[in-house]
Structure formats: C-alpha cells, structure tokens
Amino acid sequence: xxxxxxxxxxxxxxxxxxxxxxxxxxxxxxLFVFAIALKPANPYGxxxxxxxxxxxxxxxxxxxxxxxxxxxxxxVFSAAVCLVLATPIGYYLARxxxxxxxxxxxxxxxxxxxxxxxxxxxxxxxxxxxGAIKKVLALSGLIGPQTSLLYNAxxxxxVTVYTFLPFTILPIYAAAEKFDFQLLEAARDxxxxxxxxxxxxxxxxxxxxLITAVLFVFIPALGSYVIPDIxxxxxxxxxxxxxxxxxxxxxNLPQASxxxxxxxxxxxxxxxxxxxxxxxxEKPESLL
Amino acid sequence: MSEFLEFRDVSKRFGTIQAVDSVSLGIKKGExxxxxxxxxxxxxxxxxxxxxxxxxxxxxxxxxGQDITDLPPNKRKVNTIFQSYALxxxxxxxxxxxxxLRVAKRTKRDIETEVEAMLRLxxxxxxxxxxxxxxxxxxxxxxxxxxxLINKPQLLLLDEPLAALDLKLRQRMLIELDMIHDQxxxxxxxxxxxxxxxxxxxxxxAVMDSGRIEQVGSPAEIYETPRTSFVAAxxxxxxxxxxxxxxxxxxxxxxxxxxxxxxLICFNDKSMKPGNPVYLSIRPEKxxxxxxxxxxxxxxxxxxxxxxxxxxxxxTTKYWVRTHGLRVQVLRQHFRFFLDEKPIRWNDxxxxxxxxxxxxMLDRYRAVDEHLVALPPRKVGEPEDNxxxx
Numbered sequence: 070x071x072x073x074x075x076x077x078x079x080x081x082x083x084x085x086x087x088x089x090x091x092x093x094x095x096x097x098x099x100l101f102v103f104a105i106a107l108k109p110a111n112p113y114g115x116x117x118x119x120x121x122x123x124x125x126x127x128x129x130x131x132x133x134x135x136x137x138x139x140x141x142x143x144x145v146f147s148a149a150v151c152l153v154l155a156t157p158i159g160y161y162l163a164r165x166x167x168x169x170x171x172x173x174x175x176x177x178x179x180x181x182x183x184x185x186x187x188x189x190x191x192x193x194x195x196x197x198x199x200g201a202i203k204k205v206l207a208l209s210g211l212i213g214p215q216t217s218l219l220y221n222a223x224x225x226x227x228v229t230v231y232t233f234l235p236f237t238i239l240p241i242y243a244a245a246e247k248f249d250f251q252l253l254e255a256a257r258d259x260x261x262x263x264x265x266x267x268x269x270x271x272x273x274x275x276x277x278x279l280i281t282a283v284l285f286v287f288i289p290a291l292g293s294y295v296i297p298d299i300x301x302x303x304x305x306x307x308x309x310x311x312x313x314x315x316x317x318x319x320x321n322l323p324q325a326s327x328x329x330x331x332x333x334x335x336x337x338x339x340x341x342x343x344x345x346x347x348x349x350x351e352k353p354e355s356l357l
Numbered sequence: 358m359s360e361f362l363e364f365r366d367v368s369k370r371f372g373t374i375q376a377v378d379s380v381s382l383g384i385k386k387g388e389x390x391x392x393x394x395x396x397x398x399x400x401x402x403x404x405x406x407x408x409x410x411x412x413x414x415x416x417x418x419x420x421x422g423q424d425i426t427d428l429p430p431n432k433r434k435v436n437t438i439f440q441s442y443a444l445x446x447x448x449x450x451x452x453x454x455x456x457x458l459r460v461a462k463r464t465k466r467d468i469e470t471e472v473e474a475m476l477r478l479x480x481x482x483x484x485x486x487x488x489x490x491x492x493x494x495x496x497x498x499x500x501x502x503x504x505x506l507i508n509k510p511q512l513l514l515l516d517e518p519l520a521a522l523d524l525k526l527r528q529r530m531l532i533e534l535d536m537i538h539d540q541x542x543x544x545x546x547x548x549x550x551x552x553x554x555x556x557x558x559x560x561x562x563a564v565m566d567s568g569r570i571e572q573v574g575s576p577a578e579i580y581e582t583p584r585t586s587f588v589a590a591x592x593x594x595x596x597x598x599x600x601x602x603x604x605x606x607x608x609x610x611x612x613x614x615x616x617x618x619x620x621l622i623c624f625n626d627k628s629m630k631p632g633n634p635v636y637l638s639i640r641p642e643k644x645x646x647x648x649x650x651x652x653x654x655x656x657x658x659x660x661x662x663x664x665x666x667x668x669x670x671x672x673t674t675k676y677w678v679r680t681h682g683l684r685v686q687v688l689r690q691h692f693r694f695f696l697d698e699k700p701i702r703w704n705d706x707x708x709x710x711x712x713x714x715x716x717x718m719l720d721r722y723r724a725v726d727e728h729l730v731a732l733p734p735r736k737v738g739e740p741e742d743n744x745x746x747x
Binding site: 249251252254255256257258259260261262263265269270273274276 | 408409410429430431435436437439441443444445446447456457460461504505508
C-alpha cells in the first residue's frame with residue numbers, strides 16, 4: 070500500500086514539468102480563447118468589456134453551417150482516402166526486403182526536405198488551367214475544357230491527401246512491422262480468402278496504427294488553413310479560412326474565438342472518444 | 358494401400374538454397390507420419406508445400422488422388438498447427454476456434470454446436486472467453502489443435518508443435534496428440550527435429566537432410582537398420598567402423614577386417630564380395646563390456662580394449678574405449694548392482710564384444726556425419742578441436 074502511494078507521488082513529480090508546460094502553453098491559452106469568445110468586440114479590433122453570448126449565437130448562420138459541413142466532409146473524406154491508400158502501402162513496406170524497405174521509406178520522407186508552402190504552390194501550378202494535368206485530361210476528353218481543377222473542394226482534398234499521406238503511412242507501417250504475418254497464413258489455412266484474411270486478421274491486428282493514422286489526417290485537416298487558402302478558392306473554404314478572415318479582415322477577435330471554440334471542441338471530441346474506447350478495451354497504451 | 362498424400366519429384370529453391378531436392382514421398386491414409394531432420398533440412402518446406410504456402414519449382418503434390426499443387430491454401434482440405442500456434446490475438450478462444458466455420462459461412466447454430474464440441478475435446482469450456490495472451494503454452498497449443506480440427510481436414514500438418522513447450526508439458530502433449538490422432542483418425546504429417554518425438558508418435562518416419570530424404574521407415578527400422586551414416590548418427594548414437602570384406606562365412610555372413618582387427622563377423626545383407634570396402638554402424642548399447650574375457654561363440658566378435666572415458670548415467674554408463682587405434686562408444690545397462698563388484702574404471706583393460714548381426718552395413722557413408730555422434734567430454738587442457746573427428 071505505502072509502496073504504491075509513494076510510487077504515485079513519484080509519478081506525479083516526474084510528470085509535473087510536462088504538466089506545467091501543457092498548462093502554460095495549451096490549457097491556459099485555450100481558456101483565453103473560450104473567454105474571448107464570450108466577450109463583445111470593440112470597433113478598434115480589440116476586445117470590449119462585459120460578457121455576451123452574441124458571438125456564439127451568430128455561429129448559427131447558414132453561411133457558417135455550410136463551411137462547417139464542408140470542413141467536416143473534406144476532413145473525413147481526406148482521412149478515408151489516406152487510409153485506403155496508406156494501408157496497402159504500409160502492408161507492402163512491412164513485407165518487402167530490408168533493402169527495398171529503406172528505399173521506399175526514403176521516397177516517403179524526401180518530400181519533407183522541401184518546404185510545405187512551396188509544395189502546395191507547386192500543386193497550384195500543376196492544377197492551373199494552363200497546367201500540364203489540365204491539358205492532358207482535357208485532350209483525352211476526361212474533363213470538359215471549362216472544368217477547373219483548381220479552386221474547389223476537390224483540389225483541397227487532393228492536396229490534403231498529398232500532404233498527410235506520409236503521416237498515415239508511417240503509423241500503419243509501424244503497426245504492420247510488428248504484425249505477425251504467419252497469422253495471415255493461419256487464416257488462409259483455415260479457409261479464408263486473401264481479402265478475408267486481410268480484413269478479418271490484418272486490419273484488426275494493426276488497429277492501433279489505423280486509429281493513429283486517421284487522427285493524424287483528420288485533426289490537422291479540420292483546422293487546415295493554408296491548403297484551402299491556396300488551392301481552395303471561395304468554394305473550397307474551410308473553418309480555418311473563416312477564422313483567419315475574422316482576425317485579419319474584420320479584426321473581430323471574439324468572433325474568431327467563437328469559431329475556434331467550435332473547432333477545438335470538434336477536434337477534442339474524436340480524440341476523447343478514441344481514448345475512452347481504448348481504455349475500455351484494454352490497458353491504455355500509446356497510440357503509436 | 359495407395360498413397361493418400363504424395364509428393365512426386367518435388368523441388369523447391371529459395372535463392373541459392375535448394376530447400377527440397379526432387380523428393381518423392383507417399384503417406385498413407387490415417388498414418389502418423391513424421392518428417393525428421395536437423396534445422397534447414399527442408400522438412401518445414403515440405404510441410405508448407407503440402408499446406409499450399411509454397412509452390413514447388415518442379416513436381417506435383419497429390420492429395421487423395423487430386424492434384425493440389427496449384428490450389429491455394431484455403432481450397433485445400435488441409436489444416437496446419439503452427440510452431441508458434443499463430444492464434445489470432447484479437448479474438449477469444451471461442452472465436453479462434455470458430456474462425457474456420459465462420460469464413461465457411463456456416464449457420465450460427467452449426468458453429469455453436471461444433472465449437473462447444475471442440476472445447477469439450479480440448480477440455481477448455483471454461484476458458485472460451487479468454488484471449489490467447491491470457492493462456493498458458495499448453496492451452497494455446499490445445500486451442501490451435503481445436504481450431505485446425507474443426508474444419509475436419511483430411512490431413513493435419515503439425516510444424517514442431519511441441520517445440521515451444523517445456524519438457525513436462527511436452528511429454529503430456531505427446532500423449533494428448535497421440536490420443537487425438539486415435540480419436541479423429543485423420544492423417545497426421547508431423548515435422549520435428551526431435552527424434553524422441555518422432556520415434557514415440559510416428560507410424561513411419563522420413564529422415565531428411567539437405568533437401569533430400571535419407572530413409573523412410575518405421576521407427577524401429579530407422580533405428581535398427583539405418584541405411585546411411587547420416588540416419589545412423591542423427592537418430593541415437595552409434596559407432597562408425599570402416600573396414601574391408603576379407604571372406605564369406607556360410608551364405609549370410611562375411612568376415613571383415615577393421616583397422617588391424619581381422620576376422621570380425623558381420624551380417625552380409627548387401628551381398629558384399631571379398632575386397633569390398635564396408636562401413637559399419639554399431640549402436641553403443643549393442644556392444645557389451647566386461648573385465649573378464651567372455652566365452653567364445655560362433656557369431657561373437659570379441660576385442661580387447663582400454664577405457665578412455667566414462668560417464669555414469671544412473672541406469673546406464675557410457676564408456677569410450679580404445680582398441681587398435683579406434684575409439685568405440687559402449688553403453689552398458691546396469692542390471693544388478695553388487696556392492697562387492699569391482700567397477701570398471703579409467704584406463705582399465707576390458708573386453709568388448711558384439712554379435713555379428715549387430716554391426717549394420719551402411720549404403721552410404723559421409724565423414725561429416727561423424728560430427729553428429731556424441732563425443733566424450735573434453736579432458737582438462739585438451740585443445741578444443743581435437744583430431745578425433747577427422
């Protein structure tokens with residue numbers, strides 16, 4: 070008993086620095102955002118005195134709802150596409166010989182050597198009405214000459230998937246690397262077809278990696294701002310863009326904070342759900 | 358009876374390693390058949406060829422008259438028990454056992470009755486809800502057996518299923534496996550490197566080395582009449598004696614000169630002629646040892662020797678004696694214990710003798726196989742790689 074309680078105290082002491090760090094730079098600022106959301110704006114771009122629900126109430130606005138809906142489906146869809154692409158890639162990465170493994174991992178990591186912004190601008194060039202992709206697709210008759218590849222939600226999904234694919238491959242690969250592939254042979258031996266073995270045995274076996282991968286795309290995608298700003302256009306706007314507009318264009322911090330509150334809650338909700346589900350199922354472990 | 362599982366001239370190569378080298382082998386229905394050999398001899402590849410995890414480079418695999426060479430594992434009426442059990446970690450015992458029936462889309466009621474029956478067979482009804490990592494090694498083993506048997510395979514493949522268990526559990530599982538084989542009556546193909554397991558369970562054994570089958574036979578045939586030096590040395594202990602036929606005795610025996618010992622009698626089942634070289638394998642327990650010279654008898658070979666090493670093992674004692682420059686291993690069973698008996702000690706002069714039928718002529722001899730024979734313990738100060746081997 071005493072031993073245990075001393076152990077508890079020691080654990081608390083050890084975690085104190087990170088707790089302090091997290092409180093100072095995450096929890097406190099978040100609470101500030103929550104507080105500002107309840108303040109009125111003043112005409113000079115500052116924060117007025119008193120408290121009000123107006124900012125939160127004003128969110129119930131068809132314009133915002135449309136943007137929120139678009140943000141949600143772009144994030145879900147991007148996460149789904151990433152998952153569908155990353156799972157087979159992770160599987161093969163875990164199965165190829167060590168030499169090829171190193172080569173493919175290099176291929177995944179090399180794009181990070183170029184700045185994120187530059188890579189997104191590169192997409193803008195590629196998707197441009199005068200760009201190569203557009204011309205090829207138009208010539209082959211797959212799209213009409215008037216169809217725009219740029220400045221729509223589709224372009225946002227494409228670039229989001231491009232950006233976050235490596236972050237989904239890596240956790241899935243890490244989980245697949247630990248997977249015992251003899252289990253697939255056992256499943257086949259017991260009568261499962263290739264796909265059945267993959268779905269019934271492999272996917273549950275790398276479940277942790279899949280959850281991590283989804284969170285790695287879904288959460289940043291919900292808050293993404295740069296990608297829709299550069300390739301999205303008005304029809305590809307997401308909540309992140311709205312927040313930026315409230316801050317930089319309208320100079321209305323309380324309104325921006327109210328939007329942020331919605332975003333923060335919608336990011337925390339899936340995280341907490343996953344953690345609760347995992348705790349229920351087994352002893353908590355790291356997501357990786 | 359015709360063959361139930363048949364390998365026809367099967368070969369399989371991995372990179373530069375010829376894992377299986379044009380092997381032909383037939384296994385009968387209902388048989389408990391073992392593939393025995395050292396690691397890397399190709400026995401596991403044979404099993405994987407039967408399961409369908411590997412495709413042979415050449416040759417065919419026939420099961421019950423049907424060519425299954427090109428069938429994927431899920432289309433074969435064959436199930437495997439893996440060395441590491443390969444239980445699905447995210448499924449309970451119950452779900453593991455039910456897996457085969459579920460992918461076969463059997464009805465819920467069918468699955469329930471059959472899984473319950475299997476749980477009774479392995480006596481684990483009360484553990485059904487547990488996950489594999491909550492089970493002991495022996496329990497995992499039993500679940501693996503149930504999971505494989507529920508599909509009612511025509512052939513059960515067992516890949517060193519007892520290797521991961523401790524000695525006591527292994528002995529118990531040996532008995533259980535034997536009982537299960539008697540109960541379900543299907544053909545077992547058992548892969549092991551443990552001669553004890555193979556000998557005690559099998560109806561027949563195929564001894565493999567370097568991708569080839571050295572000999573196929575019942576445990577007693579393999580032990581008593583090894584055809585090659587590899588089989589003789591891999592299964593049990595033996596003495597290899599190189600000699601030359603010098604004459605024939607009656608029709609069935611011949612005289613052999615080994616080192617400079619002339620006139621040793623040996624059963625001549627290979628119809629050797631005078632002048633032919635022979636390699637004999639004589640099991641240590643077939644050689645007798647005593648201080649007193651034994652009586653002469655027509656087919657008895659009697660040789661004087663000096664004791665070089667000995668290990669007392671309780672029920673037996675192992676001696677290494679030297680005679681005419683040869684080192685011979687002798688295993689003596691203790692029948693009676695007399696307090697006043699003068700025991701055989703180091704450097705004692707002794708007599709060793711064996712019956713002419715107990716020296717068995719090998720078809721093929723390779724010097725490297727001598728390494729498989731148990732060597733005497735090293736003496737203090739003796740160089741590590743002594744020249745006894747060569």
